[in-house]
Amino acid sequence: MKNFDIVIIGGGPIGIACGLEAQKNGLSYVILEKGPIVNSLYNYPVNMQFFSSSEKLEIDEIPFISKEAKPRRSEALEYYRRIATSNKLHINLFEKVTSVSKYENEFSILSDKNTYKSKNIVIATGFYDIPNLLQVPGENLPKVSHYYNDPHFYSGQKLAVIGASNSSVDAALECYRKGAEVTLIIRGTEVGQRVKYWVRPDIINRIKEESIQVFYSSTVKEITKDTIVINTENGVETLPNDFVLALTGYKPNFTFLEQVGVTFSNDEKKIPTYNDETMETNVNGVYLAGVICGGMETHKWFIENSRVHAKMIISNIKKLKE
Template sequence: MLDLIIVGGGPIGIACAIEAEKHQLSYVILEKGTIANSLYNYPLYMRFFSTAERLEIDKIPFITTAPKPGRQDALEYYQGITRQRQLNIRLYEEVLMIQKNGNEFSVTTSKTGYIAKQVIIATGFYDIPNLMNVEGENLPKVHHYYTEPYPYAQQKVVVVGSSNSSVDAALEIYRKGGDVTMIIRGSEIGNRVKYWVKPDIENRIAEGSIKAYFNSEITEITTSDVLFKTKSEIHQIENDFVLALTGYLPDFQFLKNAGIILEGEAEVPLHNPETMETNVKGLYLAGVVCGGRNTHLWFIENSRIHAKKIIEHITNP
């Protein structure tokens, strides 16, 4: 029997494994993709809001020449830690179910099963798109993830939202020759957009290089058009692709199946913020999954501390 199973091999899962090793706990990280799988699926040219030192794990230097590290820098860093520390991680092994049996947990994966005294869920929230729930959302032209601008050159592209991902996509596609229209539910570009990018998108909108409709939402998508409404009228525009970058959600059903109570409209998993233990004794949460639908609350920078809290509670209950 293992002391600990860590579900998720991202930065916070890695941090939990390092803390477990410090306290000589037997553990395994179970990751359904590659190391730092969510980061791997980020846009190719994405840059973090934070500087490198705020993304560091266990004071291991994150060395980069760029003022703001990018996706590839982060993958090199977190995968490098895993190699250098020889962390016990099983890749491409998805956790299907967590069951509490007395004082131990049975964890079933896509490959085998494990028994452990405690479990940490550090799965993030990048796997399930926050759907618009409109007709035509399942068409092949609709994408909920964005990788790079080149497929959208000389195409009429609707970008939904005004988050960092939406703004980055709109600017990159515009600069590769795409005809970009932004459909934005709010009245302005989001306040959380990176401060060095916000003036760029606002200026492109002001000059008309990128069209933007505020206080708007899509009502229907067809093979050739997009219909959306503003406060006063319905619009219909020609369209080749829709990038519905409306955010992502934790796997709530997975959490509920493990016995975790979800609270309120935001479906925040019930947990003690001092220990990160859920209502299921011995089952902990770490990282962005703690926020439920409030996915803006937790980042690598402010959730690294979860690892220490959890391991301290396990070793000093």
Template structure:
């Protein structure tokens, strides 16, 4: 039975960074990824631009050259290029089903095989499970929790839920391809966290009436040809609709974390870990990247979680 020093779940930017750090320190490691390399980035909107500058997205001090704020394709080229150049040990299109521990060794069961490792890092991000609204009609085919590009929505009546970066990008892009766009927003204004070069654009489009926005409002039902929402005055309204883009955010796989033995705390289901070592309540089981934040998915991103790799590997070596 081959026993790895380290098994990393997830080949996102932080998972790759963990592998690079393990490789530099001569640890026998393997990454297991359910999709392609940086799978979440692959599923981002095609024309998405990062808030961070290129230097803030770099891993292992490998330069990320970009004339402006990098987009999805540049990031894919950068991270997948590193995986090729460094010949990282990655198994792709293999889903981890279960992590269990027998004495000091972890058994990792996947869709294809079983692996054994002294240490495990979970770096799975949060992009796989939509934060559902739990309203009637949400399961209709016209409801999309992932947005990739505007072209399918030309000349359609679109409802966009939310006022985050993803909501604003979807609203502006579909509007500019000829969609009739209505935004339904729980809050009283566009999110202050929206990219600073985009926020004036959406606010001006709303002000001039090109995009309709209902603030302090809530979608309560989705029908085949319409949606029903409650406005700021408590009035129930029904409008014609072809597609709903439910940009309501995403969540980590809490069941997977819990079944791996990790304690989840509070209303936000924050997974327990030692902030100095990134080790969870399960010895030698670590968290890295966005998954550390539980429902608070805005707390961690590439820019501020790159340091997790070095912290974890140094803690492993210290043992």
């Protein structure tokens, strides 16, 4: 049984920031990450470019130098990995937390490898693990994916991309340029307004010139082995189809939060209850950091505006310990 002042669940940029802050303040800690360092960033598309500039992705005032003003996935992986290794952070990779229990003033954190004791836990697990499902017949077919990686895979294929956000627009454009026959299916009446400002004109122009087919105000009715059936403004359309990228967003692990005892201040949006000055939840000793604070509003918190959570959390824990 290992005992720490803080157990940090999640080894993404904000989890790493919390570890750095704990280390600077002389608090014992361990970061538990179920995958590789910055697992969620690792699972981003290979060609992904951030909306934020590199200085806004910096943590602990460690310079992030990138070739372009807005860095790419590979540069971010290198940046956060070097921070973790050069600072000798205590981070256990490929170790998944399975449960958290509280006895009096101490938590017992059980993983698939060890058991830990701590008076404080920080949940910085992000939101990239659980996709928002379409809930339609055929969604479980092998040709359907809720994650996009490399456009080369779809070259020469009839590809349906579902969604109007950055991820779906990036996928549609990249796959089109690698030779896929792309159909974009959008529930709303236009391409999302939050799409990166240098990308949105590109997708609109490709739609106008009919290089990419689009169905607005449309939803998927059914997916079969060789087709995709959609509800459109003009009735039901059945299209030949080889692959489907259902990039309809993701959500935090609310079940885990509930298991820990965290309540929600807004049940519809599943916004967790926490003190916005300390980031402590309704459960004493349980803190939230990063995008998980926004519940279903995953567009509210990013690295650039949640990196301050680390200082807020560690400052409060140190104050209570003294």
